[in-house]
Amino acid sequence: GQQVQQSPASLVLQEGENAELQCNFSTSLNSMQWFYQRPGGSLVSLFYNPSGTKHSGRLTSTTVIKERRSSLHISSSQTTDSGTYLCALERGNTNKVVFGTGTRLQVLP
Amino acid sequence: NAGVIQTPRHKVTGKGQEATLWCEPISGHSAVFWYRQTIVQGLEFLTYFRNQAPIDDSGMPKERFSAQMPNQSHSTLKIQSTQPQDSAVYLCASSSRQGRGYFGPGTRLTVL
Numbered sequence: 001g002q003q004v005q006q007s008p009a010s011l012v013l014q015e016g017e018n019a020e021l022q023c024n025f026s027t028s029l030n031s032m033q034w035f036y037q038r039p040g041g042s043l044v045s046l047f048y049n050p051s052g053t054k055h056s057g058r059l060t061s062t063t064v065i066k067e068r069r070s071s072l073h074i075s076s077s078q079t080t081d082s083g084t085y086l087c088a089l090e091r092g093n094t095n096k097v098v099f100g101t102g103t104r105l106q107v108l109p
Numbered sequence: 110n111a112g113v114i115q116t117p118r119h120k121v122t123g124k125g126q127e128a129t130l131w132c133e134p135i136s137g138h139s140a141v142f143w144y145r146q147t148i149v150q151g152l153e154f155l156t157y158f159r160n161q162a163p164i165d166d167s168g169m170p171k172e173r174f175s176a177q178m179p180n181q182s183h184s185t186l187k188i189q190s191t192q193p194q195d196s197a198v199y200l201c202a203s204s205s206r207q208g209r210g211y212f213g214p215g216t217r218l219t220v221l
Contacts, residue, residue, distance in 0.1 A: 033210060043200065043212040086152065086212070097202075097210060099141065099152040 003027045004089060006100035013107045019074040021103045023087035028088040032063045032070045037084040037102070046072070046085075077107045113213035115201050121193050121219045130186040130216045134203030141184045142202040142210065152200070158184060166177055189221045 005024045013019055023032070047054050047061035049070065054061050058077075063070040070087055084102045086108040091098060114133040122128050134141045137177040143155040154165040169176065173191075178184040188195055198217050204210040 031209075035212070042214045045209065048209040088152075096152065099144075099154075101151050104131060 001091075002100050003091075004087060004100040006085075006087060006103050009101070010104040011106070013077050013078060013105070014108055015079055016082055017077055017107075019077055019081075019105060020029050021072040021074070021085050021087075021105075022072050023067075023070040023072075023100055025068050025089050025098075027089070027091055027098075029065070033088045033090075033097075034061055034070070035086045035088060037086060039065075043086070076106075079107045081105060082107050103109060113201055113203050113211055114214050115213035117216060118214060119217045119219075121221065123221055124189050124192060128188045128191050128218055128220075129186075130199050130218070132184045132186070132201030132203075132213060133182060134184070134201070135205075135211055136145075136182075138203035138205050138211075140204045142204070143186050143200075144202065145183070146198045146200060146215070147196075154204040155186070160212075187189060188218075191218075193220045196220045 003026050007022045031050045033048050035047050036044045048096045049063045051063050051065050058075045060073040082105055085102050086099055086102045088097050088099045113135055113152050116131045119135045120128055140159045145155055146152045155170040156169050157164055161178045173189045174184045175204040196219050198215040200212055202210045202212045206219045
């Protein structure tokens with residue numbers, strides 16, 4: 001089955017609203033990383049967060065290993081936040097990185 | 110630092126032709142990964158190298174696909190006898206020993 005599940009699959013917000021994106025995984029992990037994929041396809045690393053909480057501007061990532069989940073919080077969303085957000089984990093006993101199916105975010109003006 | 114470099118950015122081939130995709134990892138990174146992204150399958154792992162040695166190619170289609178890393182500065186993904194279902198964005202990533210991955214801009218392959 002799917003080792004990395006992301007929710008919601010898609011999300012529409014009004015500018016200024018907050019968003020909480022979830023990533024749940026069913027395997028042990030060495031690392032967890034969040035990416036933003038621009039509409040043109042290039043991937044930008046947002047967080048490398050194997051555990052705990054990290055902040056970057058309006059973004060916060062929290063990974064709780066024992067609960068097998070990671071979240072990405074976007075506060076005060078902007079139209080430029082629109083795109084696909086992907087979580088990816090490096091499996092515990094390999095170096096293979098497994099991606100979630102992504103959350104497509106659309107922020108309306 | 111130029112980041113991970115992939116060439117070409119776009120490639121259009123006819124069915125049955127060969128396609129070679131190039132990746133230049135970030136200098137000093139020991140691992141290079143290849144992924145394929147389609148709308149239907151999302152991001153799929155293909156193969157990866159560590160210190161130029163192939164470690165895991167379990168995601169590679171057994172026929173027609175091959176990857177090499179002849180030196181630490183570049184890796185190639187070759188697809189022989191391309192088929193329309195090979196159309197995808199092919200992404201290369203490199204990472205340091207600490208594990209954080211950096212992706213290239215991808216090569217969009219279109220097989221007519």
